Amino acid sequence: MIKLSPSILACDFSKLGEEIKKVELAGSQYIHLDVMDGIFVPNISFGVPVIQSIRPMSNMVFDTHLMITDPIRYIETFAKIGSDIITFHYESCENHIEVIDKIHSAGKKAAISIKPKTPAFVIESLIDKVEMVLVMTVEPGYGGQAFIPETINNIKAVKQMAQIHNPQLDIEVDGGITLDNIEIVTQAGANVIVAGSSVFKAPDINERVKEFLKY
Numbered sequence: 301m302i303k304l305s306p307s308i309l310a311c312d313f314s315k316l317g318e319e320i321k322k323v324e325l326a327g328s329q330y331i332h333l334d335v336m337d338g339i340f341v342p343n344i345s346f347g348v349p350v351i352q353s354i355r356p357m358s359n360m361v362f363d364t365h366l367m368i369t370d371p372i373r374y375i376e377t378f379a380k381i382g383s384d385i386i387t388f389h390y391e392s393c394e395n396h397i398e399v400i401d402k403i404h405s406a407g408k409k410a411a412i413s414i415k416p417k418t419p420a421f422v423i424e425s426l427i428d429k430v431e432m433v434l435v436m437t438v439e440p441g442y443g444g445q446a447f448i449p450e451t452i453n454n455i456k457a458v459k460q461m462a463q464i465h466n467p468q469l470d471i472e473v474d475g476g477i478t479l480d481n482i483e484i485v486t487q488a489g490a491n492v493i494v495a496g497s498s499v500f501k502a503p504d505i506n507e508r509v510k511e512f513l514k515y
Contacts, residue, residue: 385432427461483515
């Protein structure tokens with residue numbers, strides 16, 4: 301069974317606490333928190349105050365995705381406010397090992413992400429040092445984009461490297477994931493599914509979460 305990580309980027313922010321509670325009660329294990337700085341990606345989302353305010357509302361794993369430049373500057377902050385997994389982008393810095401060590405020293409799980417056009421092999425030396433790899437299946441920066449089919453190759457490549465270097469590695473996918481393509485990405489090796497619009501824009505959020513969790 302997969303782990304579902306609904307992205308609050310797609311929820312109704314006027315009812316943020318209520319929407320988070322809906323997906324938790326439906327059985328979602330994670331909640332996905334997309335932090336954008338307007339520099340690494342061409343959009344700004346939310347940051348510390350929002351995450352800090354919703355932490356007491358939920359027991360779900362806070363899956364924090366840092367789409368920011370030079371992420372090491374903020375690792376301690378996001379750890380202190382309740383992130384359980386902290387993901388940073390391979391493309392956002394050069395000091396990858398330092399960032400991973402910083403996350404672990406804060407007592408959190410570390411994950412590294414790659415954009416659709418970044419070949420998966422560039423993270424092979426880091427696979428055994430992280431708990432999760434996030435394969436972006438759209439260009440990061442905006443919600444509601446269509447899934448890029450070619451990213452299946454990156455999922456498969458990460459799975460192959462994980463079998464050699466880190467068999468317990470979680471493989472997360474984020475971007476345009478729906479009930480129409482979830483089977484393709486899980487067959488390729490993904491086991492943590494980020495879904496935004498397809499969950500929070502569903503007519504019945506409870507039923508949609510349960511549909512995802514059948515995989």
